[in-house]
Amino acid sequence: MAKVKLGHLIVLIVLLTLPVATRDPYFLNLFITVGIWTTSVWGVRLIMSTGQLTLGHAAYMAVGAYASTLLTMKAGLSFWLAFPLAGMISSLIALLIGYPILRIKGVYFSIITFAFAEIIRLIIVHWPDVLGGYGGIPSIPPPQPIFSIRFTSRVPFYYLILAISLATYLFMVRIEKSRLGRIFSSIHESDTLAESIGINIMKYKMIAFCLGCFFAGLSGSFYAHYFNFTSPEFFTIWQSIYCLIFVIVGGVGSVLGPFLGSLFMTLVPEFLRVAKEYEPVVYAIILILIMFLLPGGLVTLPDRLRGKEKKTH
Amino acid sequence: MILEIKEISKHFGGLAALSDLSFQIEAGMILGLIGPNGAGKTTLFNIISGFFPPTLGRIFFKGEEITGLRPDQIASKGLVRTFQSANLFKAKTVLENLFIAHHLQVKAGFWGLLFNNSRAKTDETKAFKDSLDILTYMDLIDVKDELAQNLPHGYQRALGVAIALAARPSLLLLDEPLTGMNPEESRRFIDLIRGLRDRGISLMVVEHDMKAIMGLSQRVVVLNYGRKIAEGTPQEVQQDKQVVEAYLGSEGLT
Numbered sequence: 075m076a077k078v079k080l081g082h083l084i085v086l087i088v089l090l091t092l093p094v095a096t097r098d099p100y101f102l103n104l105f106i107t108v109g110i111w112t113t114s115v116w117g118v119r120l121i122m123s124t125g126q127l128t129l130g131h132a133a134y135m136a137v138g139a140y141a142s143t144l145l146t147m148k149a150g151l152s153f154w155l156a157f158p159l160a161g162m163i164s165s166l167i168a169l170l171i172g173y174p175i176l177r178i179k180g181v182y183f184s185i186i187t188f189a190f191a192e193i194i195r196l197i198i199v200h201w202p203d204v205l206g207g208y209g210g211i212p213s214i215p216p217p218q219p220i221f222s223i224r225f226t227s228r229v230p231f232y233y234l235i236l237a238i239s240l241a242t243y244l245f246m247v248r249i250e251k252s253r254l255g256r257i258f259s260s261i262h263e264s265d266t267l268a269e270s271i272g273i274n275i276m277k278y279k280m281i282a283f284c285l286g287c288f289f290a291g292l293s294g295s296f297y298a299h300y301f302n303f304t305s306p307e308f309f310t311i312w313q314s315i316y317c318l319i320f321v322i323v324g325g326v327g328s329v330l331g332p333f334l335g336s337l338f339m340t341l342v343p344e345f346l347r348v349a350k351e352y353e354p355v356v357y358a359i360i361l362i363l364i365m366f367l368l369p370g371g372l373v374t375l376p377d378r379l380r381g382k383e384k385k386t387h
Numbered sequence: 388m389i390l391e392i393k394e395i396s397k398h399f400g401g402l403a404a405l406s407d408l409s410f411q412i413e414a415g416m417i418l419g420l421i422g423p424n425g426a427g428k429t430t431l432f433n434i435i436s437g438f439f440p441p442t443l444g445r446i447f448f449k450g451e452e453i454t455g456l457r458p459d460q461i462a463s464k465g466l467v468r469t470f471q472s473a474n475l476f477k478a479k480t481v482l483e484n485l486f487i488a489h490h491l492q493v494k495a496g497f498w499g500l501l502f503n504n505s506r507a508k509t510d511e512t513k514a515f516k517d518s519l520d521i522l523t524y525m526d527l528i529d530v531k532d533e534l535a536q537n538l539p540h541g542y543q544r545a546l547g548v549a550i551a552l553a554a555r556p557s558l559l560l561l562d563e564p565l566t567g568m569n570p571e572e573s574r575r576f577i578d579l580i581r582g583l584r585d586r587g588i589s590l591m592v593v594e595h596d597m598k599a600i601m602g603l604s605q606r607v608v609v610l611n612y613g614r615k616i617a618e619g620t621p622q623e624v625q626q627d628k629q630v631v632e633a634y635l636g637s638e639g640l641t
Contacts, residue, residue, distance in 0.1 A: 253493060253507065254500045260487045263476045270436060270470070271554045272462035272491040281497065 089236055093229045102228040106300065108340045109235035110293050111320060113242050115332035117289035118317045120246065122326060123255070124282045125262035126176070129184045130191030131290050132313035134164045136198060136306070138291030139298035140205055143214050153217035157295045164291025165284040172283045176276060191314060198306045210305025214298050231300050238296060242289055246329045258282055323364055325371020334372040389414040389558050389589045395444035397430055404430045405613040412558065417590045419604030423633060426610040428593045429471060432562050436468040437461040448558070463491055467556035471563050473543040477536035481527055481546055484535055485518035488553035518553065525549040525579065541572040559583065561592045565599055577603055601625065609633070
């Protein structure tokens with residue numbers, strides 16, 4: 075137990091001091107990307123904890139990105155207000171869409187989340203006057219200076235997404251340990267039994283879905299203001315599928331899974347640059363190996379290593 | 388009357404699973420529900436507990452109509468069912484199963500649940516204590532830290548009932564509680580069921596073990612092809628001509 079906590083502390087210190095070690099914008103950009111993914115992917119894991127597999131998560135990132143963009147550019151709100159509002163608007167859309175679709179289970183649910191995500195993407199594409207259409211919206215302003223920190227370089231963005239991810243992580247740990255988390259997993263294990271002991275499964279699936287989409291919205295909002303550009307191309311089915319892959323590669327069983335998955339899957343392609351045109355093939359092979367060797371995801375790696383040690387003794 | 392079933396029919400497509408079924412359960416009694424396979428017993432359980440709506444007819448629990456309510460709403464009124472197959476939270480320990488089954492006793496709202504405020508803490512402490520009491524009563528206290536999926540069959544069935552008890556039923560519907568138990572386990576389990584009635588819980592039991600059901604029930608309802616063919620005391624039912632015919636060649640009634 076103490077070992078795990080020490081591990082957490084080391085990771086935290088490394089993450090906090092990373093910009094001290096290097097100010098290389100390319101490197102910082104990579105880690106900022108990890109943070110954007112992780113925040114959103116935690117939302118996917120939360121939705122998955124009730125047994126629902128979403129294929130539309132990127133659409134809620136899009137809702138967050140566009141909501142935040144319009145709130146700052148058209149309504150003149152500060153980023154610091156638009157950011158939480160973007161999360162809430164994503165939740166609200168999730169509430170409206172979730173009401174009819176959360177009754178549906180299994181692969182049918184996944185397909186319908188995909189269909190709704192496409193509808194959201196098509197609305198963006200076909201409403202160029204307000205949402206910029208295919209061309210996207212350029213020149214999104216960075217966050218206003220706060221505590222005299224100006225968002226003119228990668229470093230403040232790095233610390234901002236680190237703070238967002240950390241808060242998301244703590245929230246997810248809190249849920250996991252609370253009765254709420256236990257209710258979610260009981261619905262996943264047996265929804266009929268959960269209903270029979272008085273759990274309103276629609277209500278709790280809805281809470282998980284809306285909370286999961288809230289974090290997608292936050293992630294999308296940060297994304298838009300960081301790249302100062304948003305376009306429907308960023309929020310396709312592929313992004314939703316990546317979210318799922320990241321959770322599964324990292325490990326569904328632990329709150330750290332989404333972080334490990336996002337970190338690994340973002341950094342690996344960078345190391346694979348040397349493989350040039352074979353990069354996608356090597357990437358695919360690594361993915362397949364992880365699925366075969368570590369079906370519980372990267373979080374189970376330490377246990378697997380220890381387990382193997384025992385076998386050799 | 389704790390439960391009144393009034394003219395219930397259920398059709399699946401053109402197939403009538405239940406036709407015009409009516410009977411009542413008095414508070415404090417054990418009602419046995421028997422019938423050959425496919426007679427509609429489990430369908431009736433699913434309708435009473437809100438998992439399917441009936442095609443026609445109404446159901447009253449403690450004088451209040453419950454037709455069309457959701458399963459969780461019906462459970463919250465004190466009508467709780469168990470399942471024929473071992474329906475458990477299999478990846479959780481026995482104690483965690485009981486803990487989650489106290490859902491209706493934990494009144495804290497969303498933020499309370501999330502941040503474990505003092506209200507939630509009081510409820511949780513009580514749920515913990517009550518869980519231990521139920522596990523002791525059901526003879527499961529020694530396996531409280533085992534995962535539900537690792538329990539032997541008889542223990543899993545007992546856990547199914549323990550979970551239902553945690554929801555504080557005033558009427559408990561047991562769906563084939565003795566299936567797969569050896570005679571010794573069955574005998575112990577029958578005593579436990581009687582004990583529940585003595586504690587004031589009314590019961591409705593579906594069971595294939597005729598000897599058990601006749602010994603346990605004050606009243607028996609017999610279904611065949613979705614219709615009630617007999618109702619009465621165990622003695623009356625066993626002498627009923629239609630009942631004997633329905634069972635002839637299959638299980639017999641001795």
